[in-house]
Amino acid sequence: MDPTVLAITAFSAVLILLALRVPIAFCLGGAAVIGSFLYFAFRTGSFAPERAINPTLSMAYSNSFDLVHSYNLSMIPLFIALGHVAYHAGFTTNIYHAAKVWLVRMRGGVAMASVVGCGGFSAITGSSIACASTMGRICTPEMMRMGYDERLATSSVAAGGTLGSLIPPSVLFIIYGIFTETSISKLFLAGVLPGLLSLCGFLLVIYVWVSLRPEIAPATGTSYSAEDRRRAARDAWPAILLFVVIVGGIYGGVFSATEAAAVSLAIATAVGFAQRKLTLKQMVDSLKETCVQTASIFIIAACAKIFVAFVALTGVSNDILTLVTEAELSVFWLLVAIACIYLVLGMFLDPIGIMVLTLPLMVPLVESYGLNLIWFGVVVIKLLEIGLITPPVGLNVFVIANVVGDKVALHRIFAGIFRFLSVDMIVLILIISFPTISLVLTGG
Amino acid sequence: MLGRFETLLLALAALAVFAMGLIISVNVVLRLFGVSLPDSVVIVQELMVLAIILPLAVVTRLREHVSVEVVSNLMPGGWQRWLRVLGWIVGLFALGVLTWAGTREFLKVWESGSFYFGDLSLPKWPGRLAFAVGMAAAVLRLLLVLKDDLLGVMKD
Numbered sequence: 001m002d003p004t005v006l007a008i009t010a011f012s013a014v015l016i017l018l019a020l021r022v023p024i025a026f027c028l029g030g031a032a033v034i035g036s037f038l039y040f041a042f043r044t045g046s047f048a049p050e051r052a053i054n055p056t057l058s059m060a061y062s063n064s065f066d067l068v069h070s071y072n073l074s075m076i077p078l079f080i081a082l083g084h085v086a087y088h089a090g091f092t093t094n095i096y097h098a099a100k101v102w103l104v105r106m107r108g109g110v111a112m113a114s115v116v117g118c119g120g121f122s123a124i125t126g127s128s129i130a131c132a133s134t135m136g137r138i139c140t141p142e143m144m145r146m147g148y149d150e151r152l153a154t155s156s157v158a159a160g161g162t163l164g165s166l167i168p169p170s171v172l173f174i175i176y177g178i179f180t181e182t183s184i185s186k187l188f189l190a191g192v193l194p195g196l197l198s199l200c201g202f203l204l205v206i207y208v209w210v211s212l213r214p215e216i217a218p219a220t221g222t223s224y225s226a227e228d229r230r231r232a233a234r235d236a237w238p239a240i241l242l243f244v245v246i247v248g249g250i251y252g253g254v255f256s257a258t259e260a261a262a263v264s265l266a267i268a269t270a271v272g273f274a275q276r277k278l279t280l281k282q283m284v285d286s287l288k289e290t291c292v293q294t295a296s297i298f299i300i301a302a303c304a305k306i307f308v309a310f311v312a313l314t315g316v317s318n319d320i321l322t323l324v325t326e327a328e329l330s331v332f333w334l335l336v337a338i339a340c341i342y343l344v345l346g347m348f349l350d351p352i353g354i355m356v357l358t359l360p361l362m363v364p365l366v367e368s369y370g371l372n373l374i375w376f377g378v379v380v381i382k383l384l385e386i387g388l389i390t391p392p393v394g395l396n397v398f399v400i401a402n403v404v405g406d407k408v409a410l411h412r413i414f415a416g417i418f419r420f421l422s423v424d425m426i427v428l429i430l431i432i433s434f435p436t437i438s439l440v441l442t443g444g
Numbered sequence: 445m446l447g448r449f450e451t452l453l454l455a456l457a458a459l460a461v462f463a464m465g466l467i468i469s470v471n472v473v474l475r476l477f478g479v480s481l482p483d484s485v486v487i488v489q490e491l492m493v494l495a496i497i498l499p500l501a502v503v504t505r506l507r508e509h510v511s512v513e514v515v516s517n518l519m520p521g522g523w524q525r526w527l528r529v530l531g532w533i534v535g536l537f538a539l540g541v542l543t544w545a546g547t548r549e550f551l552k553v554w555e556s557g558s559f560y561f562g563d564l565s566l567p568k569w570p571g572r573l574a575f576a577v578g579m580a581a582a583v584l585r586l587l588l589v590l591k592d593d594l595l596g597v598m599k600d
Contacts, residue, residue, distance in 0.1 A: 021516035021524070022531040023509035029538030061545035065575055068496040071485045074468070077461045077495050255472065262468035287458035295457075295499040296508045302496075303538060348514050392514070 001042040007316035010035040014307075014357065024353045029303035032310040033060055039313055063309045064302035071258065073178065077294040078261035079169045082242070082268055084286035086124045089272030091239045093138060094232075095120030101224045101232035108210035108217040110146060111156040112203050114139035118160030119199045120236075122167040123243040124268075128351075128388055132161025132396040136403040149216035150408045152209065155389075155416025158396040159202055159424075162385040165351070167195035169246055169261065172351055172384060175301060176377045179308065179359040183374070185250045185257045189441040190374050192247060194382060194431050201423035209419060238271045251441065297352065304356030317364045324365060331369055335432060338362065339383060346387015350395060354384060375431075378438040382431055386424045389417050446584055450505060453498040453581060460494035467491075482563035493571040497578030500539075501585040509535070525597045532590040539583050546576040 010031045017027040036059055040052035067073070086092050096117025103109035103116070114135060121131045136157045143153035165172045168188035177184035210217045224232070242264050249255040255263060272278030311317060329337070345354045359380075366376050388396045391414045401410050431437055467488055471480050481487075503509060509531075516527050550572040558568040 017534060018512045019515040020530060021511050021513055021527045022534045023511045025509060026531060026535040026538045029542070030534045033538060033541045057541070057545040057548060060541055061549050064542060065493075065546070065549070065572075068493050068575075069489045069571060070492060071488050074464050074488050074492050074495075077492075078465055078468075081461055081465065259468055259472050262465045263472055265465045266469040284458065287461050288454055290461055291454055291457040291495060291499040292503055292506065292508060294461075295496055295503045296510060298496045299500060299503070300510060349512055350510060352510065353512065 001038055003039060003314035004316050004319050006035055006039055007311055007314035010307075010310065011357075018349070018353070024350075024356075025299040025303040028300070028307040028356065029060075032303065032307040036060070036306075036310045036313065039310070059309055059313075060306050063305040067178070067302045067305045068298055072184065072256075073174070073298075075169070075184070075258040075261040076171060076174055076297065077290055078258070078265050079171070079174075080293050081286060081290040082169075082261065082265045083124055083130060084289050085265065085268045085272060085278065085283065086239065086242065087134060088282040088286055089238070089268065089275070089278040091236075091242070091268065091272075092121045092124055092134065093117070094236045095239045096135065096138060098232040098236040101229050104220055104222050104224065107214055107219060108148075108152070108206045110139070110143050110220070111148065111152050111206045111210075111217060114143070114157050115160040115163075115199060115202045115206065118157065119163045119167060119195070120239055120243075122161075122164035122170075122195070123246075124169075124239060128162050128164035128172075128385065129395060129399055131164040132158055132399040133403065135161060136400045140400060140404055144404075144407070146220050147218045149213075149416075150404075151412055151416030152206070152216050154400045154404060154408055154413040155397075155420060156202070156206060158389055158394070158400045158413060158417060159205075159420035160199075161396045161399070162388045162424075163195055163199055163202075165381050165385040165388070166191045166198060166378070168192060168250075169257070170381065171297065172355065172381050173377065174257075175297075175352060175355055176359070176380060178301060179304070179355065180363050180373050180377065182377060186374050186442040187377050188247070188257055189251055190378050190438040191381065192441055193437050194378050194427065197430065197437065198382075198385070198424065198427050201427050202420055205419045205423050238268065238275075241271075242268060300352055300356060307356070308360045311360045317361055320361055321364055321368055325368070331371070334365070334369060335379075338366075339379075339428070339432075342380065342383035343386065343390065346384060347390050347392060347394075349387075351384040351387065354387070355380070372435060372439065374442055375435040375438045378431055379428070382424070382428050386421065386428065389421060389424075391417075446501075446581070446588065447505075450501045450581060450585065453578065454502045457495050457498040460491040460498075464488050464491045464495065483560070483566055486560045486562055486564075486566055490566070490571040490574075493574045493578075497575050498581075500578050501581035504535075504582050504585040504589060507589070522597075525593065529590065529593050529597060532586055532593065536583060536586050536590065539579055539586065543576065543579040543583050546572065546579050550576045 014027045014031045037052045037056045040055045041047055041049045099113035099116035103113045118131050118135050121135055139157050140153050168191050173187040174184055177187050245264050246260045249260045250257055388394055397413050467484050471484050474480050516524055553568045553572050559565045
């Protein structure tokens, strides 16, 4: 059996099974095992299944076990645990409260505070969907109660939630780092400026939108004293400390990303207990929630690793590489093609699924053009971030829709999202045009 | 019975996450004094297997496996229930193979008495055992979930 045909059939099978709602991990694992079995069975020309069992089992085991048996990847459960602990201790929501107290006097100030809160939440939890889900429960109902337009109240949080993918620590960056074998610390640093750029872009959208249509964000009439503002800023210190420990520690070369995860978790736990905001039960619950979340991410990554090994076995990446080289595609058109692929996939698939499916084919291609994989990682994550709010299946939009129930129709949320999407596209173009934005902090 | 066992596995996984955080943090502090915990990298690697694989059965029980629902949501309810069954069957195959492969590897290292080179010469079997047990528990839970969903489909 021709290995290229086998790989294409396996890819097609995965896509069909995905469409049929088969969990991503099972699609990848099942297709990789059957594909590898057939590859080994037909290796000598004739069908010899008895010769295929051992290598198939060894390949499936070694790739999945090696992935989970990793010191560096312990940062994923540790960062996820940090997010849960910080949430239970109230650190993440304090950022939003501080931003609200400082910005409430401005028109649209609460929407801006929501975006800043999302940025702060992301800087601790590293998950876009968790960010949208948590902040959506707090900010959106509050804005709607204050008479904000439903499009602004929902879309600002849906868009703000995507910041979790770029601002470190980001689970997507870690997974990208695993599959491209690039430095996760450098990826984190590369995400800082593009993340902040996106955050400023979202604030600008709200400012312009509210300036042009003041009725969508009525003045609240609420004001806080200077002492209230100072107190709110002081209350946000644990979150700021954690961000400084993570980014400062990695940038200053004090910690590796894994150590930053462990130390920040230790600090969050100690501060939470010292401030009596974290109970032992909440801590245990946080660890259990962490395990469930981590296992559901890792089983996808483990099965994807088997799939990647199978794809490498067939050599289909080289075939695609030859095809593209023969087409003499310029770097510009290559990037346009890659952006289109990710944007289209982002409309239907979840970010982890897209990465594990595409990276085995994309990375050799990108490397052959001599492009920087750290910078490319930022581009990919930005594209995935855009996919989280692109219709018809913007996951973050659905998360917010679930939070608000039937109070706001889905198309109304998407109606607000387009403004944020346009800024996202501008930021994407800037990141692609000026790689320095991503690479300046990495020293690359 | 399986439910209790899964709860135990989840508790062990939670302990493993806590232990990983503690070991790495202590190592960072000890580095200031020019020392480190012996074989801490190997210990964290072994704990990772516990933290990741042991909760898989609970993930299955909670139906937390990530899937793409955009196409299936357009289908009638009866079809969707069959698609769920299909998902569990594919899962049984994929995780079944990993259970088989994991058990084989565990028995190999157990019989050979393999260990990691290092200060403590830690044995290799605990991580392999956790992998095989976690996968087997997930397969058992998949069978139960499949049975429940199949009965639901039959009733309809």
